[in-house]
Amino acid sequence: MNMPDQDQVRKPLLGIIFITLAFLGYAIMSGFVKACSLAALPSQEIMFFQVLVALLVLSPWFIKYAGQELVPKNKWLTAGRAIFGLLSFYLFFVAVKLVPLVNAVLLQNTTPFFIPLLGLILLRKKIALRVWATIAVGFIGVILVLNPGQGFLRMGNIIALAAGLCSAVTTIIVxxxxxxxxxxxxxxxxxxxxxxxxxxxxxxxxxxxxxGIFWIYLAGAGVLFAAFQILFMLALKFASAITIAPFIYLVVIFSGVVDWMVWHQIPHLMTVVGAVIVIASAILSTFPRARSSTS
Incomplete structure:
Protein backbone atom coordinates (compact mmCIF):
# COMPACT_ATOMS: atom_id res chain seq x y z
CA MET A 1 0.00 0.00 0.00
CA ASN A 2 1.39 3.42 -0.94
CA MET A 3 1.91 5.93 1.83
CA PRO A 4 -0.17 9.10 1.41
CA ASP A 5 1.68 12.14 0.17
CA GLN A 6 2.68 14.46 3.01
CA ASP A 7 0.89 17.39 1.36
CA GLN A 8 -2.32 15.35 1.18
CA VAL A 9 -2.09 14.75 4.92
CA ARG A 10 -1.19 18.34 5.69
CA LYS A 11 -3.87 20.05 3.60
CA PRO A 12 -6.97 18.87 5.51
CA LEU A 13 -5.21 19.74 8.77
CA LEU A 14 -4.51 23.23 7.44
CA GLY A 15 -8.17 23.56 6.48
CA ILE A 16 -9.23 22.58 10.00
CA ILE A 17 -6.76 25.04 11.54
CA PHE A 18 -7.99 27.87 9.31
CA ILE A 19 -11.68 27.19 9.99
CA THR A 20 -11.01 26.99 13.74
CA LEU A 21 -9.16 30.33 13.66
CA ALA A 22 -11.93 31.83 11.51
CA PHE A 23 -14.66 31.01 14.02
CA LEU A 24 -12.52 31.88 17.04
CA GLY A 25 -12.21 35.33 15.48
CA TYR A 26 -15.95 35.34 14.73
CA ALA A 27 -16.76 34.66 18.39
CA ILE A 28 -14.46 37.48 19.55
CA MET A 29 -15.95 39.76 16.87
CA SER A 30 -19.42 38.93 18.18
CA GLY A 31 -18.21 39.87 21.66
CA PHE A 32 -17.08 43.27 20.37
CA VAL A 33 -20.48 43.73 18.70
CA LYS A 34 -22.31 42.79 21.92
CA ALA A 35 -20.21 45.24 23.95
CA CYS A 36 -21.04 48.04 21.50
CA SER A 37 -24.73 47.07 21.49
CA LEU A 38 -24.91 47.11 25.29
CA ALA A 39 -23.40 50.60 25.15
CA ALA A 40 -26.51 51.64 23.18
CA LEU A 41 -24.76 52.06 19.83
CA PRO A 42 -27.37 51.42 17.09
CA SER A 43 -27.00 48.06 15.34
CA GLN A 44 -26.91 49.63 11.87
CA GLU A 45 -24.14 51.99 12.97
CA ILE A 46 -22.10 49.09 14.36
CA MET A 47 -22.55 47.29 11.03
CA PHE A 48 -21.50 50.40 9.12
CA PHE A 49 -18.19 50.72 10.97
CA GLN A 50 -17.52 46.99 10.97
CA VAL A 51 -18.02 46.58 7.23
CA LEU A 52 -16.21 49.83 6.40
CA VAL A 53 -13.12 48.67 8.31
CA ALA A 54 -13.38 45.22 6.69
CA LEU A 55 -13.49 46.80 3.23
CA LEU A 56 -10.38 48.87 4.00
CA VAL A 57 -8.54 45.79 5.26
CA LEU A 58 -9.54 43.74 2.21
CA SER A 59 -8.95 46.54 -0.33
CA PRO A 60 -5.47 45.26 -1.39
CA TRP A 61 -7.07 41.91 -2.24
CA PHE A 62 -9.82 43.60 -4.26
CA ILE A 63 -7.29 45.84 -6.04
CA LYS A 64 -5.42 42.71 -7.11
CA TYR A 65 -8.55 41.61 -8.97
CA ALA A 66 -9.48 45.11 -10.18
CA GLY A 67 -10.95 45.21 -13.65
CA GLN A 68 -13.56 43.23 -15.50
CA GLU A 69 -13.55 40.37 -12.95
CA LEU A 70 -15.13 42.63 -10.29
CA VAL A 71 -18.10 43.59 -12.48
CA PRO A 72 -21.05 41.36 -11.48
CA LYS A 73 -22.50 39.17 -14.21
CA ASN A 74 -25.80 38.84 -12.32
CA LYS A 75 -26.54 42.24 -10.81
CA TRP A 76 -29.92 41.43 -9.25
CA LEU A 77 -28.77 38.18 -7.65
CA THR A 78 -25.64 39.92 -6.38
CA ALA A 79 -27.75 42.69 -4.87
CA GLY A 80 -30.12 40.10 -3.35
CA ARG A 81 -27.20 38.31 -1.72
CA ALA A 82 -26.06 41.64 -0.25
CA ILE A 83 -29.53 42.49 1.10
CA PHE A 84 -30.11 39.13 2.78
CA GLY A 85 -26.56 39.09 4.11
CA LEU A 86 -27.13 42.54 5.57
CA LEU A 87 -30.43 41.43 7.14
CA SER A 88 -28.80 38.35 8.66
CA PHE A 89 -26.05 40.35 10.33
CA TYR A 90 -28.38 43.16 11.41
CA LEU A 91 -30.77 40.72 13.09
CA PHE A 92 -27.82 38.97 14.73
CA PHE A 93 -26.50 42.30 16.03
CA VAL A 94 -29.92 43.08 17.52
CA ALA A 95 -30.13 39.60 19.06
CA VAL A 96 -26.77 39.73 20.86
CA LYS A 97 -28.02 42.70 22.85
CA LEU A 98 -31.09 40.79 24.05
CA VAL A 99 -29.86 37.24 24.76
CA PRO A 100 -26.62 35.50 25.78
CA LEU A 101 -24.03 35.43 23.02
CA VAL A 102 -24.07 31.63 22.81
CA ASN A 103 -27.85 31.64 22.11
CA ALA A 104 -27.54 34.23 19.35
CA VAL A 105 -24.58 32.52 17.68
CA LEU A 106 -26.15 29.05 17.83
CA LEU A 107 -29.51 30.18 16.43
CA GLN A 108 -27.83 32.19 13.67
CA ASN A 109 -26.09 28.97 12.67
CA THR A 110 -29.31 27.01 12.11
CA THR A 111 -28.74 27.65 8.40
CA PRO A 112 -28.26 23.92 7.54
CA PHE A 113 -31.87 23.23 8.61
CA PHE A 114 -33.37 26.06 6.57
CA ILE A 115 -31.44 25.40 3.33
CA PRO A 116 -33.21 22.12 2.38
CA LEU A 117 -36.60 23.57 3.37
CA LEU A 118 -36.01 26.66 1.22
CA GLY A 119 -34.72 24.43 -1.56
CA LEU A 120 -38.00 22.51 -1.43
CA ILE A 121 -40.13 25.68 -1.43
CA LEU A 122 -38.16 27.83 -3.89
CA LEU A 123 -36.36 25.33 -6.11
CA ARG A 124 -38.68 22.28 -5.79
CA LYS A 125 -35.75 20.15 -4.63
CA LYS A 126 -36.75 16.90 -2.96
CA ILE A 127 -35.56 16.27 0.59
CA ALA A 128 -34.21 12.84 1.48
CA LEU A 129 -35.79 11.05 4.43
CA ARG A 130 -32.51 11.18 6.36
CA VAL A 131 -32.36 14.95 5.96
CA TRP A 132 -36.00 15.30 7.08
CA ALA A 133 -35.08 13.35 10.21
CA THR A 134 -32.06 15.52 11.02
CA ILE A 135 -34.11 18.68 10.44
CA ALA A 136 -36.84 17.45 12.79
CA VAL A 137 -34.36 16.51 15.51
CA GLY A 138 -32.49 19.77 14.97
CA PHE A 139 -35.59 21.85 15.52
CA ILE A 140 -36.28 19.96 18.73
CA GLY A 141 -32.88 21.24 19.83
CA VAL A 142 -33.83 24.74 18.69
CA ILE A 143 -36.99 24.60 20.82
CA LEU A 144 -34.88 23.67 23.85
CA VAL A 145 -32.61 26.66 23.19
CA LEU A 146 -35.60 28.94 22.68
CA ASN A 147 -37.02 27.91 26.04
CA PRO A 148 -34.22 27.78 28.64
CA GLY A 149 -36.71 28.40 31.44
CA GLN A 150 -37.06 32.06 30.48
CA GLY A 151 -40.02 32.12 28.12
CA PHE A 152 -40.53 30.30 24.82
CA LEU A 153 -40.94 33.42 22.71
CA ARG A 154 -38.05 35.42 24.11
CA MET A 155 -37.63 38.04 21.41
CA GLY A 156 -33.84 37.91 21.12
CA ASN A 157 -33.94 34.18 20.39
CA ILE A 158 -36.62 34.62 17.71
CA ILE A 159 -34.58 37.42 16.10
CA ALA A 160 -31.45 35.24 16.09
CA LEU A 161 -33.43 32.41 14.47
CA ALA A 162 -34.62 34.86 11.79
CA ALA A 163 -30.95 35.73 11.21
CA GLY A 164 -30.33 32.03 10.54
CA LEU A 165 -33.18 31.99 8.01
CA CYS A 166 -31.75 35.04 6.19
CA SER A 167 -28.32 33.40 6.23
CA ALA A 168 -29.82 30.33 4.55
CA VAL A 169 -31.32 32.49 1.79
CA THR A 170 -27.90 34.11 1.37
CA THR A 171 -26.23 30.71 1.07
CA ILE A 172 -28.68 29.59 -1.62
CA ILE A 173 -28.15 32.81 -3.60
CA VAL A 174 -24.36 32.47 -3.33
CA GLY A 212 -13.16 55.80 24.02
CA ILE A 213 -12.70 52.04 23.96
CA PHE A 214 -15.67 51.53 21.64
CA TRP A 215 -13.65 52.85 18.69
CA ILE A 216 -11.25 49.97 19.34
CA TYR A 217 -14.12 47.49 19.59
CA LEU A 218 -15.57 48.67 16.27
CA ALA A 219 -12.19 48.54 14.55
CA GLY A 220 -11.54 45.11 16.05
CA ALA A 221 -14.90 43.84 14.82
CA GLY A 222 -14.06 45.05 11.31
CA VAL A 223 -10.58 43.53 11.25
CA LEU A 224 -11.87 40.20 12.57
CA PHE A 225 -14.72 40.20 10.04
CA ALA A 226 -12.17 40.66 7.24
CA ALA A 227 -9.96 37.95 8.74
CA PHE A 228 -12.98 35.63 8.92
CA GLN A 229 -13.58 36.01 5.17
CA ILE A 230 -9.95 35.24 4.33
CA LEU A 231 -9.60 32.32 6.75
CA PHE A 232 -12.88 30.75 5.61
CA MET A 233 -11.76 30.82 1.97
CA LEU A 234 -8.37 29.38 2.92
CA ALA A 235 -10.09 26.59 4.85
CA LEU A 236 -12.11 25.64 1.76
CA LYS A 237 -8.94 25.79 -0.34
CA PHE A 238 -7.14 23.20 1.78
CA ALA A 239 -10.04 20.98 2.89
CA SER A 240 -13.44 19.94 1.60
CA ALA A 241 -16.70 21.29 2.99
CA ILE A 242 -17.48 17.89 4.52
CA THR A 243 -14.13 17.95 6.38
CA ILE A 244 -14.55 21.38 7.94
CA ALA A 245 -18.33 21.17 8.61
CA PRO A 246 -18.05 19.74 12.15
CA PHE A 247 -15.53 22.39 13.16
CA ILE A 248 -17.77 25.31 12.19
CA TYR A 249 -19.78 24.77 15.37
CA LEU A 250 -16.72 25.41 17.51
CA VAL A 251 -18.00 29.00 17.28
CA VAL A 252 -20.72 28.06 19.79
CA ILE A 253 -18.12 26.89 22.30
CA PHE A 254 -15.92 29.93 21.68
CA SER A 255 -18.94 32.23 22.12
CA GLY A 256 -19.82 30.50 25.37
CA VAL A 257 -16.28 31.14 26.63
CA VAL A 258 -16.53 34.83 25.65
CA ASP A 259 -19.91 35.06 27.41
CA TRP A 260 -18.46 33.50 30.55
CA MET A 261 -15.20 35.50 30.62
CA VAL A 262 -16.69 38.92 29.84
CA TRP A 263 -20.29 38.85 31.09
CA HIS A 264 -20.07 35.94 33.56
CA GLN A 265 -23.01 34.25 31.82
CA ILE A 266 -23.21 30.47 32.14
CA PRO A 267 -25.55 28.73 29.67
CA HIS A 268 -28.72 27.19 31.10
CA LEU A 269 -28.72 23.36 31.10
CA MET A 270 -31.54 23.28 28.53
CA THR A 271 -29.49 25.57 26.29
CA VAL A 272 -26.52 23.20 26.50
CA VAL A 273 -28.67 20.14 25.72
CA GLY A 274 -30.38 21.95 22.85
CA ALA A 275 -27.03 23.16 21.50
CA VAL A 276 -25.63 19.62 21.43
CA ILE A 277 -28.71 18.38 19.54
CA VAL A 278 -28.63 21.30 17.08
CA ILE A 279 -24.91 20.92 16.37
CA ALA A 280 -25.09 17.14 15.89
CA SER A 281 -28.15 17.43 13.63
CA ALA A 282 -26.66 20.29 11.61
CA ILE A 283 -23.47 18.33 10.94
CA LEU A 284 -25.44 15.23 9.92
CA SER A 285 -27.73 17.26 7.64
CA THR A 286 -24.68 18.79 5.95
CA PHE A 287 -23.04 15.46 5.08
CA PRO A 288 -25.54 14.24 2.45
CA ARG A 289 -25.40 17.58 0.58
CA ALA A 290 -21.62 17.69 0.77
CA ARG A 291 -21.39 14.16 -0.67
CA SER A 292 -23.80 14.95 -3.49
CA SER A 293 -21.94 18.14 -4.38
CA THR A 294 -18.63 16.28 -4.65
CA SER A 295 -19.94 13.24 -6.50
Whole structure:
Protein backbone atom coordinates (compact mmCIF):
# COMPACT_ATOMS: atom_id res chain seq x y z
CA MET A 1 0.00 0.00 0.00
CA ASN A 2 1.39 3.42 -0.94
CA MET A 3 1.91 5.93 1.83
CA PRO A 4 -0.17 9.10 1.41
CA ASP A 5 1.68 12.14 0.17
CA GLN A 6 2.68 14.46 3.01
CA ASP A 7 0.89 17.39 1.36
CA GLN A 8 -2.32 15.35 1.18
CA VAL A 9 -2.09 14.75 4.92
CA ARG A 10 -1.19 18.34 5.69
CA LYS A 11 -3.87 20.05 3.60
CA PRO A 12 -6.97 18.87 5.51
CA LEU A 13 -5.21 19.74 8.77
CA LEU A 14 -4.51 23.23 7.44
CA GLY A 15 -8.17 23.56 6.48
CA ILE A 16 -9.23 22.58 10.00
CA ILE A 17 -6.76 25.04 11.54
CA PHE A 18 -7.99 27.87 9.31
CA ILE A 19 -11.68 27.19 9.99
CA THR A 20 -11.01 26.99 13.74
CA LEU A 21 -9.16 30.33 13.66
CA ALA A 22 -11.93 31.83 11.51
CA PHE A 23 -14.66 31.01 14.02
CA LEU A 24 -12.52 31.88 17.04
CA GLY A 25 -12.21 35.33 15.48
CA TYR A 26 -15.95 35.34 14.73
CA ALA A 27 -16.76 34.66 18.39
CA ILE A 28 -14.46 37.48 19.55
CA MET A 29 -15.95 39.76 16.87
CA SER A 30 -19.42 38.93 18.18
CA GLY A 31 -18.21 39.87 21.66
CA PHE A 32 -17.08 43.27 20.37
CA VAL A 33 -20.48 43.73 18.70
CA LYS A 34 -22.31 42.79 21.92
CA ALA A 35 -20.21 45.24 23.95
CA CYS A 36 -21.04 48.04 21.50
CA SER A 37 -24.73 47.07 21.49
CA LEU A 38 -24.91 47.11 25.29
CA ALA A 39 -23.40 50.60 25.15
CA ALA A 40 -26.51 51.64 23.18
CA LEU A 41 -24.76 52.06 19.83
CA PRO A 42 -27.37 51.42 17.09
CA SER A 43 -27.00 48.06 15.34
CA GLN A 44 -26.91 49.63 11.87
CA GLU A 45 -24.14 51.99 12.97
CA ILE A 46 -22.10 49.09 14.36
CA MET A 47 -22.55 47.29 11.03
CA PHE A 48 -21.50 50.40 9.12
CA PHE A 49 -18.19 50.72 10.97
CA GLN A 50 -17.52 46.99 10.97
CA VAL A 51 -18.02 46.58 7.23
CA LEU A 52 -16.21 49.83 6.40
CA VAL A 53 -13.12 48.67 8.31
CA ALA A 54 -13.38 45.22 6.69
CA LEU A 55 -13.49 46.80 3.23
CA LEU A 56 -10.38 48.87 4.00
CA VAL A 57 -8.54 45.79 5.26
CA LEU A 58 -9.54 43.74 2.21
CA SER A 59 -8.95 46.54 -0.33
CA PRO A 60 -5.47 45.26 -1.39
CA TRP A 61 -7.07 41.91 -2.24
CA PHE A 62 -9.82 43.60 -4.26
CA ILE A 63 -7.29 45.84 -6.04
CA LYS A 64 -5.42 42.71 -7.11
CA TYR A 65 -8.55 41.61 -8.97
CA ALA A 66 -9.48 45.11 -10.18
CA GLY A 67 -10.95 45.21 -13.65
CA GLN A 68 -13.56 43.23 -15.50
CA GLU A 69 -13.55 40.37 -12.95
CA LEU A 70 -15.13 42.63 -10.29
CA VAL A 71 -18.10 43.59 -12.48
CA PRO A 72 -21.05 41.36 -11.48
CA LYS A 73 -22.50 39.17 -14.21
CA ASN A 74 -25.80 38.84 -12.32
CA LYS A 75 -26.54 42.24 -10.81
CA TRP A 76 -29.92 41.43 -9.25
CA LEU A 77 -28.77 38.18 -7.65
CA THR A 78 -25.64 39.92 -6.38
CA ALA A 79 -27.75 42.69 -4.87
CA GLY A 80 -30.12 40.10 -3.35
CA ARG A 81 -27.20 38.31 -1.72
CA ALA A 82 -26.06 41.64 -0.25
CA ILE A 83 -29.53 42.49 1.10
CA PHE A 84 -30.11 39.13 2.78
CA GLY A 85 -26.56 39.09 4.11
CA LEU A 86 -27.13 42.54 5.57
CA LEU A 87 -30.43 41.43 7.14
CA SER A 88 -28.80 38.35 8.66
CA PHE A 89 -26.05 40.35 10.33
CA TYR A 90 -28.38 43.16 11.41
CA LEU A 91 -30.77 40.72 13.09
CA PHE A 92 -27.82 38.97 14.73
CA PHE A 93 -26.50 42.30 16.03
CA VAL A 94 -29.92 43.08 17.52
CA ALA A 95 -30.13 39.60 19.06
CA VAL A 96 -26.77 39.73 20.86
CA LYS A 97 -28.02 42.70 22.85
CA LEU A 98 -31.09 40.79 24.05
CA VAL A 99 -29.86 37.24 24.76
CA PRO A 100 -26.62 35.50 25.78
CA LEU A 101 -24.03 35.43 23.02
CA VAL A 102 -24.07 31.63 22.81
CA ASN A 103 -27.85 31.64 22.11
CA ALA A 104 -27.54 34.23 19.35
CA VAL A 105 -24.58 32.52 17.68
CA LEU A 106 -26.15 29.05 17.83
CA LEU A 107 -29.51 30.18 16.43
CA GLN A 108 -27.83 32.19 13.67
CA ASN A 109 -26.09 28.97 12.67
CA THR A 110 -29.31 27.01 12.11
CA THR A 111 -28.74 27.65 8.40
CA PRO A 112 -28.26 23.92 7.54
CA PHE A 113 -31.87 23.23 8.61
CA PHE A 114 -33.37 26.06 6.57
CA ILE A 115 -31.44 25.40 3.33
CA PRO A 116 -33.21 22.12 2.38
CA LEU A 117 -36.60 23.57 3.37
CA LEU A 118 -36.01 26.66 1.22
CA GLY A 119 -34.72 24.43 -1.56
CA LEU A 120 -38.00 22.51 -1.43
CA ILE A 121 -40.13 25.68 -1.43
CA LEU A 122 -38.16 27.83 -3.89
CA LEU A 123 -36.36 25.33 -6.11
CA ARG A 124 -38.68 22.28 -5.79
CA LYS A 125 -35.75 20.15 -4.63
CA LYS A 126 -36.75 16.90 -2.96
CA ILE A 127 -35.56 16.27 0.59
CA ALA A 128 -34.21 12.84 1.48
CA LEU A 129 -35.79 11.05 4.43
CA ARG A 130 -32.51 11.18 6.36
CA VAL A 131 -32.36 14.95 5.96
CA TRP A 132 -36.00 15.30 7.08
CA ALA A 133 -35.08 13.35 10.21
CA THR A 134 -32.06 15.52 11.02
CA ILE A 135 -34.11 18.68 10.44
CA ALA A 136 -36.84 17.45 12.79
CA VAL A 137 -34.36 16.51 15.51
CA GLY A 138 -32.49 19.77 14.97
CA PHE A 139 -35.59 21.85 15.52
CA ILE A 140 -36.28 19.96 18.73
CA GLY A 141 -32.88 21.24 19.83
CA VAL A 142 -33.83 24.74 18.69
CA ILE A 143 -36.99 24.60 20.82
CA LEU A 144 -34.88 23.67 23.85
CA VAL A 145 -32.61 26.66 23.19
CA LEU A 146 -35.60 28.94 22.68
CA ASN A 147 -37.02 27.91 26.04
CA PRO A 148 -34.22 27.78 28.64
CA GLY A 149 -36.71 28.40 31.44
CA GLN A 150 -37.06 32.06 30.48
CA GLY A 151 -40.02 32.12 28.12
CA PHE A 152 -40.53 30.30 24.82
CA LEU A 153 -40.94 33.42 22.71
CA ARG A 154 -38.05 35.42 24.11
CA MET A 155 -37.63 38.04 21.41
CA GLY A 156 -33.84 37.91 21.12
CA ASN A 157 -33.94 34.18 20.39
CA ILE A 158 -36.62 34.62 17.71
CA ILE A 159 -34.58 37.42 16.10
CA ALA A 160 -31.45 35.24 16.09
CA LEU A 161 -33.43 32.41 14.47
CA ALA A 162 -34.62 34.86 11.79
CA ALA A 163 -30.95 35.73 11.21
CA GLY A 164 -30.33 32.03 10.54
CA LEU A 165 -33.18 31.99 8.01
CA CYS A 166 -31.75 35.04 6.19
CA SER A 167 -28.32 33.40 6.23
CA ALA A 168 -29.82 30.33 4.55
CA VAL A 169 -31.32 32.49 1.79
CA THR A 170 -27.90 34.11 1.37
CA THR A 171 -26.23 30.71 1.07
CA ILE A 172 -28.68 29.59 -1.62
CA ILE A 173 -28.15 32.81 -3.60
CA VAL A 174 -24.36 32.47 -3.33
CA UNK A 175 -24.66 28.92 -4.69
CA UNK A 176 -26.67 30.20 -7.66
CA UNK A 177 -24.14 32.97 -8.30
CA UNK A 178 -21.20 30.56 -8.19
CA UNK A 179 -23.00 28.23 -10.60
CA UNK A 180 -23.39 31.19 -12.96
CA UNK A 181 -19.64 31.89 -12.80
CA UNK A 182 -19.61 34.79 -10.34
CA UNK A 183 -16.29 35.11 -8.49
CA UNK A 184 -16.02 35.06 -4.69
CA UNK A 185 -14.32 38.46 -4.64
CA UNK A 186 -17.12 40.05 -6.70
CA UNK A 187 -19.82 38.63 -4.42
CA UNK A 188 -18.00 39.81 -1.30
CA UNK A 189 -17.09 43.26 -2.67
CA UNK A 190 -20.68 44.11 -3.56
CA UNK A 191 -21.95 42.79 -0.25
CA UNK A 192 -19.55 45.12 1.57
CA UNK A 193 -20.26 48.11 -0.70
CA UNK A 194 -24.05 47.79 -0.58
CA UNK A 195 -23.99 47.22 3.18
CA UNK A 196 -21.88 50.34 3.74
CA UNK A 197 -24.25 52.42 1.60
CA UNK A 198 -27.46 51.17 3.24
CA UNK A 199 -26.25 51.13 6.85
CA UNK A 200 -24.55 54.50 6.42
CA UNK A 201 -27.79 56.15 5.31
CA UNK A 202 -29.78 54.15 7.87
CA UNK A 203 -27.52 55.33 10.68
CA UNK A 204 -27.98 59.05 10.06
CA UNK A 205 -31.31 59.49 11.95
CA UNK A 206 -30.08 57.51 14.98
CA UNK A 207 -26.38 58.39 14.90
CA UNK A 208 -24.51 58.14 18.19
CA UNK A 209 -20.82 58.98 18.05
CA UNK A 210 -18.72 56.21 19.66
CA UNK A 211 -16.27 57.19 22.37
CA GLY A 212 -13.16 55.80 24.02
CA ILE A 213 -12.70 52.04 23.96
CA PHE A 214 -15.67 51.53 21.64
CA TRP A 215 -13.65 52.85 18.69
CA ILE A 216 -11.25 49.97 19.34
CA TYR A 217 -14.12 47.49 19.59
CA LEU A 218 -15.57 48.67 16.27
CA ALA A 219 -12.19 48.54 14.55
CA GLY A 220 -11.54 45.11 16.05
CA ALA A 221 -14.90 43.84 14.82
CA GLY A 222 -14.06 45.05 11.31
CA VAL A 223 -10.58 43.53 11.25
CA LEU A 224 -11.87 40.20 12.57
CA PHE A 225 -14.72 40.20 10.04
CA ALA A 226 -12.17 40.66 7.24
CA ALA A 227 -9.96 37.95 8.74
CA PHE A 228 -12.98 35.63 8.92
CA GLN A 229 -13.58 36.01 5.17
CA ILE A 230 -9.95 35.24 4.33
CA LEU A 231 -9.60 32.32 6.75
CA PHE A 232 -12.88 30.75 5.61
CA MET A 233 -11.76 30.82 1.97
CA LEU A 234 -8.37 29.38 2.92
CA ALA A 235 -10.09 26.59 4.85
CA LEU A 236 -12.11 25.64 1.76
CA LYS A 237 -8.94 25.79 -0.34
CA PHE A 238 -7.14 23.20 1.78
CA ALA A 239 -10.04 20.98 2.89
CA SER A 240 -13.44 19.94 1.60
CA ALA A 241 -16.70 21.29 2.99
CA ILE A 242 -17.48 17.89 4.52
CA THR A 243 -14.13 17.95 6.38
CA ILE A 244 -14.55 21.38 7.94
CA ALA A 245 -18.33 21.17 8.61
CA PRO A 246 -18.05 19.74 12.15
CA PHE A 247 -15.53 22.39 13.16
CA ILE A 248 -17.77 25.31 12.19
CA TYR A 249 -19.78 24.77 15.37
CA LEU A 250 -16.72 25.41 17.51
CA VAL A 251 -18.00 29.00 17.28
CA VAL A 252 -20.72 28.06 19.79
CA ILE A 253 -18.12 26.89 22.30
CA PHE A 254 -15.92 29.93 21.68
CA SER A 255 -18.94 32.23 22.12
CA GLY A 256 -19.82 30.50 25.37
CA VAL A 257 -16.28 31.14 26.63
CA VAL A 258 -16.53 34.83 25.65
CA ASP A 259 -19.91 35.06 27.41
CA TRP A 260 -18.46 33.50 30.55
CA MET A 261 -15.20 35.50 30.62
CA VAL A 262 -16.69 38.92 29.84
CA TRP A 263 -20.29 38.85 31.09
CA HIS A 264 -20.07 35.94 33.56
CA GLN A 265 -23.01 34.25 31.82
CA ILE A 266 -23.21 30.47 32.14
CA PRO A 267 -25.55 28.73 29.67
CA HIS A 268 -28.72 27.19 31.10
CA LEU A 269 -28.72 23.36 31.10
CA MET A 270 -31.54 23.28 28.53
CA THR A 271 -29.49 25.57 26.29
CA VAL A 272 -26.52 23.20 26.50
CA VAL A 273 -28.67 20.14 25.72
CA GLY A 274 -30.38 21.95 22.85
CA ALA A 275 -27.03 23.16 21.50
CA VAL A 276 -25.63 19.62 21.43
CA ILE A 277 -28.71 18.38 19.54
CA VAL A 278 -28.63 21.30 17.08
CA ILE A 279 -24.91 20.92 16.37
CA ALA A 280 -25.09 17.14 15.89
CA SER A 281 -28.15 17.43 13.63
CA ALA A 282 -26.66 20.29 11.61
CA ILE A 283 -23.47 18.33 10.94
CA LEU A 284 -25.44 15.23 9.92
CA SER A 285 -27.73 17.26 7.64
CA THR A 286 -24.68 18.79 5.95
CA PHE A 287 -23.04 15.46 5.08
CA PRO A 288 -25.54 14.24 2.45
CA ARG A 289 -25.40 17.58 0.58
CA ALA A 290 -21.62 17.69 0.77
CA ARG A 291 -21.39 14.16 -0.67
CA SER A 292 -23.80 14.95 -3.49
CA SER A 293 -21.94 18.14 -4.38
CA THR A 294 -18.63 16.28 -4.65
CA SER A 295 -19.94 13.24 -6.50
Missing amino acids: GRLENKGESAQTILLYFLAITILITGLWSIPVWKTPH
